[in-house]
Amino acid sequence: MYKYDEYDHRIVKERVAQYRDQTRRYLAGELTDDEFRPLRLQNGLYIQRHAPMLRVAIPYGLLSSTQLRKLAHIAREYDRDYAHFSTRQNCQYNWPELTRVPDILEELASVEMHAIQTSGNCIRNITTDQFAGVAPDEVVDPRPMAEVLRQWSTFHPEFALLPRKFKIAVSGTTDDRAVVQMHDIGMEFYRGANNELLIKLWVGGGLGRTPILGEVIQEALPWQHAITYCEAIIRTYNRWGRRDNSYKARIKILVKALGIEEFRKQVDAEWAHHKDGPNTITQAELDRVATHFDAPAYETLSESNAAFEEKLASDKAFSNWVKRCVHAHKVSGYRAITLSLKPTGIAPGDATSEQMDIVANFADQYSFGELRVSHEQNLILADVKLGDLYELWKTAKAAGLATPNIGLITDIICCPGGDFCSLANAPSIPIALSVQQQFDDLDYQHDIGEIEVNISGCMNACGHHHVGHIGVLGVDKDGSEWYQVSIGGKQGNDASLGSVIGPSFAAAEVAGVVQRLIDVYLENRTPEERFIDTVRRLGVAPFKTRVYADRLPGKKEVANV
Known part of the structure; x- marks a missing residue:
């Protein structure tokens, strides 16, 4: 993985000292709330x-x-003994004391970490596939390019105050797991006819109040121009993006208003001024960064392992875990492992300090000292030997990290919601817990099969409810909390936005509503269909009819939201 050089260490250390002084001045009354706000957000x-x-x-x-x-x-x-892993592959602490945040930042700097540009109207954390570097369907490892983009975008003076936040995702696989179409800029790397590395570049995607999937602005951009073309896009956005209305300030609104052809025309005109300028990426620069992501010292292993096969056949619990949590690897005899942060009764994406220490030990013992955070809010060990899986599973199970539900209905993506967030209309976590409890039978979950449930506490859509097979959105109705349900959303290559099935529901009803949606699916599916396939074949109507015709006990009225 990338290691800081002397310059990296210096700028992060200087930023910590700068923020420590800014905090001191705020607490001393030398800075107002309005003056301190952009400083803390940075x-x-x-x-x-x-x-x-x-x-x-x-x-x-x-x-x-x-x-x-x-x-x-x-x-x-510094917190309450746990942390939350988010859909943008970041880590969040919900209870730090304002006075101690500079100390936390100093602790982070000591291990080459920071909180720079994780908020504010700037280019946020670059995200990618959690299986980058090991996925069998990988065309190119996207991490070197993600690191190049990170170095370019961090402290970029021109893009420090954009109309709104800006998110970039990169993918190097045939199966998109980075959700490139729902980002402000999405990069899909592929090989051309002559094996040259090209980028299919999407622009104007985003969820929130106005969900829009991105449109293709470049079908075959040479990789050397990844930065220069991004600069042209963001400069066009920075010039014309709305600043008078924060709800209409994202680039997706500008692209939609202009149309992709006119937007492309303006971007290309801007690009012409610096297309071959100093930010054109050279092979030498990409190679320099790529050395930080060289493959680890894999052993030469067989794809078959007698001890593993015996445990797989004799231990049903282990077999179920392997089916859901163990993933193919491009190197023979190795597998990637997802450690579930979604056991029933725990807020999705949360991990205790003890669990984090255990996973760190797993990484050292089994996976070359590295791990990943997934978009789905789980933790990944990317390089585990086939012969080590059983021992890893036993230890992970004892730590509450081996729930075999990856890709199933209790593997819920969920934002912190109204329990923490001041922007939320309603709590998200209690809804996630109620759905988990409703389906807390692993045999039943496996029978239902692959399905994605996403929950957001407000229209900002941090839980990505728009692209969930089943999406739940907290809404406000006359000062009370209600939940709107949608179906038909999907991430990946054939991404789609969900359709709201009808009026919203009280919190106590949501798990029952999800149950009725699943019932319709189970009654109508063909043997090869997942939930999303059945919804696309049948449409919303039969699901809506079941949900609203068969009212839940004790329901008096449905709020029209």
């Missing part, structure tokens, strides 16, 4: 419903075991 600090929230950057979701132990230490010493 360092990842929000003021939430009950306390500050600090968002720590995890570039492209990659962590060392040392860094994870530091995150565990911070959770114990």
Whole structure:
């Protein structure tokens, strides 16, 4: 993984000292709330419903075991003994004391981490596939390019105050797991007819109040121009993006208003001024960065392992875990492992300091000292030997990290919601827990099969409810909390936005509504269909009819939201 050079160390250390002085001046009354607000946001600090929230950057979701132990230490010493892993592959602390945040930033700097540009109207954390570098369907490892983009975008003076936040995702696989179409800029790397590396570049995607999937602005951009073309896009956006209305300030609104052809015309006109300028990426520069992502010292192993096969046949619980949590690897005899942060009864994406320490130990023992955070809010060990899986599973199970539900209905993507966030209309976590409890039968979950449930507490869509097979959105109705349900959303190559099935529901009804949606699916599916396939074949109507015709006990009225 990427290691800081002398310059990196210096700028992060200087930023910590700068913010420490800014905090001192604020607490001394020398800075007003309005003056301090942009300063703390530049360092990842929000003021939430009950306390500050600090968002720590995890570039492209990659962590060392040392860094994870530091995150565990911070959770114990500065927070309430846990942390939350987000859909942008970052780590969040919900209870830090304002006065101690500079100390936390100093602790992070000691392990080459920071909270810079995790908030504010700037280019946020670059995200990618959690299986980058090991996926069998990988065309190219996207992490070197993600790191190049990170170095370019960090402290970029021209893009420090954009009309709104800006998010970039990169993918190097045939199966998109980075959700490139729902980002402000999405990069899909592929090989051309002559094996040259090209980029299919999407622009104007985003969820929130106005969900829009991105449009293709370049079908075959040479990789050398990844930065220069991004600069042209962001300069066009910075010039014409709306600043008078924060709800209409994202680039997706500008692209939609101009149309992709006119937007492309303006971007290309801007690009012509610096297309072959100093920010054109050279092979030497890409090679320099790529050396930080060289493959580890894999052993020469067989794809068959007698001890593994015996345990697979004799231990049903282990077999179920392998089916859901163990993934193919491009190197013979190795597998990638997802450690679920979604056991029933725990807020999705949360991990205790003890669990983080355990996972750090797993990384050292089984996976070359590295791990990843997934978009789905789980933790990944990317390089585990086939012969080590059984022992790893036993230890992970004892730590509550081996729930075999990856890709199933209880593997819920969920934002912190109204329990923490001051922007939320309604709590998200209790809804996730109620759905988990409703389907807390692993045999039943496996029978239902692959399905994605996403929950957001407000229209900002941090839980990405628009692209969930089933999406739940907290809404406000006359000062009370209700939940709107949609179906038919999907991430990946054939991404789609969900359709709202009808009027909203009270919190106590949501799990029952999800149950009725599943019932319709189970009654109508063909043997090869997943939930999303059945919804696309049948449409919304039969699901809506079942949900609203068969009212839940005790329901008096449905709010029209």
